[in-house]
Amino acid sequence: xxxxxxxxxxxxxxxxxxxxxxxxxxxxxxxxxxxxxxxxxxxxxxxxxxxxxxxxxxxxxxxxxxxxxxxxxxxxxxxxxxxxxxxxxxxxxxxxxxxxxxxxxxxxxxxxxxxx
Amino acid sequence: xxxxxxxxxxxxxxxxxxxxxxxxxxxxxxxxxxxxxxxxxxxxxxxxxxxxxxxxxxxxxxxxxxxxxxxxxxxxxxxxxxxxxxxxxxxxxxxxxxxxxxxxxxxxx
Numbered sequence: 756x757x758x759x760x761x762x763x764x765x766x767x768x769x770x771x772x773x774x775x776x777x778x779x780x781x782x783x784x785x786x787x788x789x790x791x792x793x794x795x796x797x798x799x800x801x802x803x804x805x806x807x808x809x810x811x812x813x814x815x816x817x818x819x820x821x822x823x824x825x826x827x828x829x830x831x832x833x834x835x836x837x838x839x840x841x842x843x844x845x846x847x848x849x850x851x852x853x854x855x856x857x858x859x860x861x862x863x864x865x866x867x868x869x870x871x
Numbered sequence: 872x873x874x875x876x877x878x879x880x881x882x883x884x885x886x887x888x889x890x891x892x893x894x895x896x897x898x899x900x901x902x903x904x905x906x907x908x909x910x911x912x913x914x915x916x917x918x919x920x921x922x923x924x925x926x927x928x929x930x931x932x933x934x935x936x937x938x939x940x941x942x943x944x945x946x947x948x949x950x951x952x953x954x955x956x957x958x959x960x961x962x963x964x965x966x967x968x969x970x971x972x973x974x975x976x977x978x979x980x
Binding site: 759788796797798799800803811813846848859860861862863864865 | 905907912913914915916917920958967968970971972973
């Protein structure tokens with residue numbers, strides 16, 4: 756079974772530039788999560804989708820971050836414009852069904868973003 | 872927002888049993904407690920999940936007291952390859968996902 760795919764693996768940009776990350780979840784997984792993980796910290800949930808609807812985006816900085824999940828499969832997370840404090844690893848995860856904490860989340864390898 | 876608390880780091884030796892405790896206030900009454908393992912440059916990986924009392928699988932045990940305000944991950948007979956960061960994950964009363972800050976476990980030969 757193929758795992759969660761993410762691209763790119765690494766990205767370096769200047770502050771105020773834009774960047775986009777892509778995630779392809781495990782086939783058949785209804786729930787998709789985007790996390791931000793700053794070095795030395797636990798993952799912070801940015802947004803959670805159930806199919807193509809948003810379940811929780813309470814910690815997404817909506818003035819600069821946006822995410823979509825068209826057709827309930829692939830997802831894109833965008834930052835525009837980027838700030839220095841956005842430097843982090845962005846993790847995508849998927850789970851078979853909806854339910855906070857109840858379901859095993861499968862993670863992709865992450866995208867390491869460096870903002871200069 | 873609920874908060875979880877874990878020790879920042881722990882050391883142990885190969886062959887020993889390691890117990891890592893996570894405190895979690897304001898956990899949702901019907902939510903589960905999940906533990907993940909993370910190696911450098913990788914995403915977290917599921918270890919075990921439970922609701923109450925004790926759960927055991929092939930790699931770990933999870934102990935949850937009746938009040939569910941904490942949980943203890945138990946790793947039996949650890950090896951060098953168990954060196955990693957361990958996170959507890961709970962859902963709070965608003966069903967938001969709350970990750971601990973992680974416990975860095977170092978296993979020595």
